[in-house]
Amino acid sequence: MAAAVVWRRGAAWLRSCRGKVLRRGGSPETPGVPRARGCAGSREVVPTCERYAVRRLPFGRLADGDVAFFERLLPGRVVTGEEEVKPFNVDWLKSVRGCSQLVLKPQTTAEVSQILRYCHERNLAVSPQGGNTGLVGGSVPVFDEIILSTALMNQIISFDKVSGILVCQAGCVLERLSEYLEEQGFIMPLDLGAKGSCHIGGNVATNAGGLRLLRYGSLRGTVLGLEVVLADGSALDCLTSLRKDNTGYDLKQLFIGSEGTLGVITAVSILCPQKPKAVNVAFLGCQSFAKVLETFTTCRAMLGEILSAYEFMDEKCMELVETHLKLSSPVAGSPFYVLIETSGSNSTHDEEKLNSFLEQAMASGLVTDGTVATDDKKIKVLWSLRERITEALTHEGYVYKYDISLPVGKLYDLVTDMRARLGQSAKNVVGYGHLGDGNLHLNITAESYSHSLLDAIEPFVYEWTARCSGSISAEHGLGFKKRQFIQYSKPREAVVLMQQFKAMLDPKGILNPYKTLPERSTC
Amino acid sequence: MAAAVVWRRGAAWLRSCRGKVLRRGGSPETPGVPRARGCAGSREVVPTCERYAVRRLPFGRLADGDVAFFERLLPGRVVTGEEEVKPFNVDWLKSVRGCSQLVLKPQTTAEVSQILRYCHERNLAVSPQGGNTGLVGGSVPVFDEIILSTALMNQIISFDKVSGILVCQAGCVLERLSEYLEEQGFIMPLDLGAKGSCHIGGNVATNAGGLRLLRYGSLRGTVLGLEVVLADGSALDCLTSLRKDNTGYDLKQLFIGSEGTLGVITAVSILCPQKPKAVNVAFLGCQSFAKVLETFTTCRAMLGEILSAYEFMDEKCMELVETHLKLSSPVAGSPFYVLIETSGSNSTHDEEKLNSFLEQAMASGLVTDGTVATDDKKIKVLWSLRERITEALTHEGYVYKYDISLPVGKLYDLVTDMRARLGQSAKNVVGYGHLGDGNLHLNITAESYSHSLLDAIEPFVYEWTARCSGSISAEHGLGFKKRQFIQYSKPREAVVLMQQFKAMLDPKGILNPYKTLPERSTC
The missing domain is CATH 3.30.465.10 (Uridine Diphospho-n-acetylenolpyruvylglucosamine Reductase; domain 3)
Structure with a gap:
């Protein structure tokens, strides 16, 4: 098999793979734009405590003496000043914003220990932060929590x-x-x-x-x-x-x-697994979600142990990626697309398996159009169509993001129901995600944030999910935005037990407050 | 490839596969003897509390009223009487023995709830028991704990x-x-x-x-x-x-x-994974442990995603299996043996991969002798040589069992060192296990239990393991026998935290007391 093979039911051609794949920044679903490109340009983000009317808990307030202590502990690794701290206060989506005045950048575990021992004694709240790529407002402060960045712990x-x-x-x-x-x-x-x-x-x-x-x-x-x-x-x-x-x-x-x-x-x-000797990616068009599902069952059986990803996206996702990022898809004209990746130890065997599957999928009409890539560059181009959807969505305005686990057969019904429910009040309602894991990313876009649209979406989306015994957060976590909805996926006893663990390990509640667990009154 | 292929460096023949594979009872390393065959025949087991001088904790004592309560709750599913309860009081290895007077067999979660609510109120200790196949004395009581058997919860x-x-x-x-x-x-x-x-x-x-x-x-x-x-x-x-x-x-x-x-x-x-369409097993002889390791590295690279097991055993293990169980090995005369299993979705591909690996392993002298099985029956026969080692060991007398995680390169050094240390005071010192996981089963046999032999083995074996940053229990757990040695694998802070979790979830300590965690005074 050649390095890149293009085939489709009718005429075939890998139209274009021009989209330049950048590898900086980006959200967990997006390969990455430099952070400066961010999402919503220069729009000012409303502070979280204002938008969501949160009550500050009675933590200590930062004093000059505290900053002086940290500057002695971490010389040259303490960030103050509104502008300097701002990138750490705002999430990648520009959807939440804290008002911390201090970022600390320890290099060692001993330094982290000293920081927390001090904060614990002083009752100062702390917001730990990694790359700040979270999508649920978990990685930025809500009020004035001190930001503990792991940026320099990179050995x-x-x-x-x-x-x-x-x-x-x-x-x-x-x-x-x-x-x-x-x-x-x-x-x-x-x-x-x-x-x-x-x-x-x-x-x-x-x-x-x-x-x-x-x-x-x-x-x-x-x-x-x-x-x-x-x-x-x-x-x-x-x-x-x-x-x-x-x-x-x-x-x-x-x-x-x-x-x-x-x-x-x-x-x-x-x-860490060994690097596979052979990787192949197929990007296919399907005429219905039912065919997406049947294609999954077929490929799971025929590709077996070499199947390493089965992703799907709807045609609207593809349209947004093409419009906003100027990526061009080699496969077009289908309501759904799937990306199948194989990883194995023997390229000949893998290609034989993949070809048998593709022949069967085409012959039985599961798939109407597709392309296959075997070299690194073309594989990256195909992956970018899927990986950069989140980035494309941010160009639409405000994005309401949902990350749902569902029985795989019902995965797209939620998108359809939501689209019908919202009608013209949403700009776009799209669905994509990790179908092989039963994980749907449901995204709804509007020109700007609106309480009324949020009310139309929530708790409808959570109730729908709970009826199917799904999870309201498959992989993004609860962070700040979803914590009040935990009861849709966890029984009360479990939440109470989580709160007991929290109270045992962090009795003063200084670690990432306002996150993950609901306020005690709500459960 | 034929259903069973035999080859070796010199002349080749699958000598015998007569060992009948039974599938009842057995320990986690043993496929299975009917429980009645057990291990040490009619030998009477010394009560745990006597052999190990354990102090009974101040739990309530079983009263007639308690038994009456349980008989109402679980009609016909309450076991009393010394002889009837005895099989539940003694572990599979016949190495520990409790003195419970009561076995409860709930069928539903609601019944388990009612049992524990009652025991909690009455401060009665409970020993949960599944198939009672554990090897560290975790599944039987130490004193008079009520045995809560899951035997009837089988839906x-x-x-x-x-x-x-x-x-x-x-x-x-x-x-x-x-x-x-x-x-x-x-x-x-x-x-x-x-x-x-x-x-x-x-x-x-x-x-x-x-x-x-x-x-x-x-x-x-x-x-x-x-x-x-x-x-x-x-x-x-x-x-x-x-x-x-x-x-x-x-x-x-x-x-x-x-x-x-x-x-x-x-x-x-x-x-649950899909059933692999093709399974192959190779049973090979190696002339040194260094070759066992090199064979592992080679087969991991060449078999890749289809490698599903890499087990090893020393020649003494093989001798015991042949002597006590009358199993006959198709491969002989090597100081070490490995069992390699592949599982995949395409038998032609899998056999090609396996053959390439075997050719390479033979050509480079890693392996000197071997056999391959592709049909179910012969695969089971080969597996039984490895799986029934534990059973064979029980025929030797008393078995001191150690289940150690180590860096794979050092795995067999512990066996060699122990053999040298114990000399004639042990009947046998053998090593086998899941090499692919870095997991050694070190077993030492003697005619009967002896304090002095135990003192020669412990804490030496734990200190040796700790020096290599290994784990003193890879998969068997700590149960009763290993709990006092947790500090060889876990720091004090971790043990204290575990004790806090235990105190939070089970403040009266009624659940499986004397197990897993050390007494508080020891840490």
Whole structure:
């Protein structure tokens, strides 16, 4: 098979792959724009506490003496001044905004310990921040929380080529780790659009899913060890590098996905798969969502162990990517598109499997149009059509983002129902996501934020999800924006237990307040 | 390739596959003898509290009124009488023995709730028990704890063929679940020797590893949801069936591997892989452990995504299996043996990969002798050589069992060092295990239990492991026998935190006391 093969039911041609793929910044669904390009240009973001009428909790207030302490502790690594702090106060989506006056950039776990011990004593609230690529307002302060940035904790501690185990500081950028590993013949077990900015510590703190989960499983299986600093400044060293360790409770699991509310992750030990010798990507057009589903079942059976991604997007997503980012799709004219990736150890075998599947999919009419790429450059171009949807959406104005787990058969019904419900009041209602994981990204755009549109969407979207026993946050976490809706996916007893864990580990509640768990009164 | 191919460097022949593979009972490393065959015949087991001089904690004592209450609650499902209760008081290895007078067999979560609510109020201690196949004394009482058996909680609740998600009660026997799934074209993501007896709830409670971990990862990734009854009888429903759900802390993780000390698992939701279309097993002889390691590196690179197990055993293991179980190995005369399994979706591709690897391994002298099986029956025969080692060991007398995680390069050094240390005072010192996971099963046999031999082994084995940053329990858990050694694998702060979790979730300490965590005074 040639490096890039194009085929379709009728006439075939890989029309264009001009879209330049940038690899900086970006959201977890977007490969990445330099952060300066951001999303909504120069629009001023309404402070979170105003838009959402949040009540500040009775934490201490920053005094000159505090800043002086931190400047002694972290010489040259303390950021003050409204303009300098601003990029840390606003999320990537420009949808939430805190009013912190202080950013701290420790380099070591000992420094993180000292910072938290001091804040704990002084009752100062802290907002831990990695690459600030979160989509639920979890990574920026709500009020004046001190921002603890892991930006300078970016050292690789060790990598073992026999076991494939990487140990590194929390502030390592995912893409830097990927590049480092690829030179050694390995890859990271996770990949996501934000790779150019996001930190591995933030990935673990949010239990990021991303594009490789279908193949390599969740971080709960691949993260082998963590080092964490607790709210009172004590360090917890669970940074083991063992595939198996059943000595007592697995404490690290509590910190995975706790969004910085139970401790600050300072280092990570993670099991990395070997770099596949062959990667292929097929980008296909389907005439209905039912065919998208049937194509999935067929390819899962025929591609088996080499299937590494099954993503889908609707035609509106494609239109937005073409309009706003000037990307051009080699496949057109279908209401749905799927991106299938294979990764394996033998290119001949993989291509045989892929070709058999494609022949069957075409012959049975599951797929009407498609292209296949086997070389790196063309693969990246195809992936960018899927990965840059989030970025394209930000050009539309304000984006209401939902990240839902559902039984795969019902995945697109929510988009259809929402579109019908909102009618002309929304600019666009689009659906895409990780179909292989049952994960829908439902996005609704409007020229600007509006309370009434939000009321039309919520709690409808959560009620719909709860009726299907779905999750209202598949991979983005709850952060600030979704925390009051946890009860749609978790029973009351579970929320109460979570609050008990929080109270035990962070009795003063200084770690990332207003995030993840609802206020006690609401549950 | 024919159904079974035999080859070796010199003359080749699959000598014999007579060993009848039974599938009942057995330990996590043993496929299975009927429980009655057990291990140490009619030898009377010394009560745990005598052998180890344990102090009984001040729990309530069982009164007639308590038994009457349970008989009303569970008519016909209450076991009393010394002889009737005895099999539940003694572990499979016949190494520990409790003196419970009562076994309860609930069928529903509501019944488990009522039992625990009552016991909590009355301050009666409870020892949850699944298939009682544990190897660290975690599944039987130490004193008179009430035994809560999941034996009658054996219903499959649902199975979704699209997603591969199975939901079932905790008392389902692993092998029954495997058989059920295979009919639907799926398999369980875990497999272990004790499959004929062990319960899925017990597997999850001990975070069982087993033979498929290399391919399908740990239960921390594949278990999607749990239903748990807490010490006070309240039920916690986290029985979701979603691949991705980031709504709050992942509470279920705390119960996975907590060995029944934090709650009683009543139901499990688990992601099951599709049944591979092709399975091959190679059984090979290597002339040194260095060659075992090099063979692993080579096969991982050449078999890639189809490698599903890489097990090893030393020649002494083979000798014991042949002597005690009359199994006959098709490969002989090597100091080490490896069992390699491949599982894939295309038999032609898989056999091509396996053959290339075998040719390379033979040509480069990594392997001197071997056989390959592709049909089910012969595959089982080869697997039995590895799986039945534990059973063979029990015929030797008393077995000191160690389940260690180590950097793979050092795995066998511990066996060699121990053999040199013990000299003639041990009957046998053998090593085998899941090399692909860095997991060594070190076993030392003697005619009978002896304090002095134990003193020669411990803490030496734990200190040796700690020096290599290994784990003193890779997959068996800590149970009763290893709990005082947790500090060799976990820092003090972690143990203190575990004790806080225990105190929060089970303030009276009634759930599986004397297990997993050390007494507070020791840390």
